Amino acid sequence: MTERVFNAYRETEPVWVHHLPISKYPQFPSLDHDIETDVCIIGSGIAGISTAYELITGDRVAHIISTLDLDCEFRYVPAYRHEADNKIISKGADYAGDAGIDAVFQKGFSVSGWDGDVSQEGAAVFAAQGTFHPTKYLLGVIEWLKAHPNFQCFADTRAMGVEEGRDNVIVWTEQGYIITAKDVVEATCIPLQDSSILAEMSYSRTYCIAIRGPRYDRLTACDDNNDYLVVGGCDHKVGQEDSLDRFEILATWARQRFAHAGSVDYHWSGQILEPVDHMAFIGKKEWKMHTYVITGDSGNGLTHGVLGGRLIADEIEGRENSWAALYEPSRMTVQHDIRFVIQLGSSTRDACSS
Numbered sequence: 001m002t003e004r005v006f007n008a009y010r011e012t013e014p015v016w017v018h019h020l021p022i023s024k025y026p027q028f029p030s031l032d033h034d035i036e037t038d039v040c041i042i043g044s045g046i047a048g049i050s051t052a053y054e055l056i057t058g059d060r061v062a063h064i065i066s067t068l069d070l071d072c073e074f075r076y077v078p079a080y081r082h083e084a085d086n087k088i089i090s091k092g093a094d095y096a097g098d099a100g101i102d103a104v105f106q107k108g109f110s111v112s113g114w115d116g117d118v119s120q121e122g123a124a125v126f127a128a129q130g131t132f133h134p135t136k137y138l139l140g141v142i143e144w145l146k147a148h149p150n151f152q153c154f155a156d157t158r159a160m161g162v163e164e165g166r167d168n169v170i171v172w173t174e175q176g177y178i179i180t181a182k183d184v185v186e187a188t189c190i191p192l193q194d195s196s197i198l199a200e201m202s203y204s205r206t207y208c209i210a211i212r213g214p215r216y217d218r219l220t221a222c223d224d225n226n227d228y229l230v231v232g233g234c235d236h237k238v239g240q241e242d243s244l245d246r247f248e249i250l251a252t253w254a255r256q257r258f259a260h261a262g263s264v265d266y267h268w269s270g271q272i273l274e275p276v277d278h279m280a281f282i283g284k285k286e287w288k289m290h291t292y293v294i295t296g297d298s299g300n301g302l303t304h305g306v307l308g309g310r311l312i313a314d315e316i317e318g319r320e321n322s323w324a325a326l327y328e329p330s331r332m333t334v335q336h337d338i339r340f341v342i343q344l345g346s347s348t349r350d351a352c353s354s
């Protein structure tokens with residue numbers, strides 16, 4: 001029988017624990033003394049682990065998987081987007097094509113296993129999208145890091161604050177220990193102590209279910225007869241709508257399309273952080289010299305976590321990266337300044353005309 005382990009909220013759990021229960025995760029001690037290090041990464045999700053990997057050796061997902069020989073269900077599959085209005089998705093496919101992405105609109109396109117009453121009509125098809133089992137991937141990387149002499153990891157160690165000094169950065173923990181580092185990376189999904197970045201994002205909650213289907217629906221492995229179809233969506237602004245029936249809505253949506261779908265075995269949810277300009281915040285924090293952040297994933301945190309690891313490792317190690325400016329967290333400051341000038345201009349005009 002599959003071991004079921006509940007997450008921190010003790011209400012829901014993702015399908016990713018099906019073949020990889022939390023009890024099989026590598027164990028790390030909590031920090032029980034002060035330490036000094038070159039780089040302190042706070043957070044060991046995909047952003048933190050990717051940063052650690054990139055600092056030790058440079059690489060991306062497909063390459064990392066082949067280099068470390070990770071068994072994490074990695075494969076390239078087409079992605080389909082369909083909506084009631086074919087014009088919208090057709091236009092989206094054209095825009096993606098213009099941007100150099102292999103995407104086309106296919107009228108009458110039919111997804112394998114979709115045998116329900118709802119018609120498919122057409123879809124934008126994005127070729128060769130990489131997909132993988134996120135926790136198998138992360139555990140593979142962390143097992144590799146664990147064996148590396150330059151890597152230490154501490155669990156159950158909450159960072160309470162980060163402060164830059166003249167020569168180093170200090171992180172202090174809930175238990176009262178101090179980490180002294182040359183550079184600190186906040187890979188905590190939601191950044192610590194940073195009201196300016198927090199104010200530049202909106203927050204939604206998104207939901208997923210894993211529903212059993214015959215093997216050809218495959219999204220992630222279940223058992224000898226079934227695979228899991230992962231169905232997500234039903235997003236809403238945090239705190240503004242009831243979340244109770246969202247999993248049921250997703251199950252109904254799936255069953256209307258995949259008539260043979262079986263039981264819903266897993267359901268889980270989490271927050272999406274959406275920057276006002278839809279670009280993640282990755283890089284040096286505003287006014288800081290040695291404190292970095294990876295946040296604002298727009299629901300694509302697996303991509304952003306891996307990308308963020310590379311961008312930050314490049315910045316710390318002084319390598320130029322042509323993508324860095326796009327994600328620079330301080331880019332919003334420029335807009336604030338412009339808004340301020342415009343406001344000042346109009347209020348000055350008002351004062352003059354009254």
Ligand SMILES: Cc1cc2nc3c(=O)[nH]c(=O)nc-3n(C[C@H](O)[C@H](O)[C@H](O)COP(=O)(O)OP(=O)(O)OC[C@H]3O[C@@H](n4cnc5c(N)ncnc54)[C@H](O)[C@@H]3O)c2cc1C
Pocket residue numbers: 042043044045046047048157158159160187188189192206207208232268269270271294297299300301302303304305
């Ligand atoms: C239902 C759902 C579906 C999704 N679907 C997709 C998808 O299809 N594709 C995709 O790319 N992304 C998807 N995402 C988003 C993706 O899972 C996340 O964006 C990504 O995992 C975030 O990774 P992270 O490393 O930035 O943060 P996290 O995984 O949240 O890791 C942050 C870590 O920092 C730790 N931490 C926080 N504060 C502190 C502190 N003070 N001290 C010490 N440690 C701290 C946390 O405990 C945690 O371990 C989905 C998310 C959900 C919930």
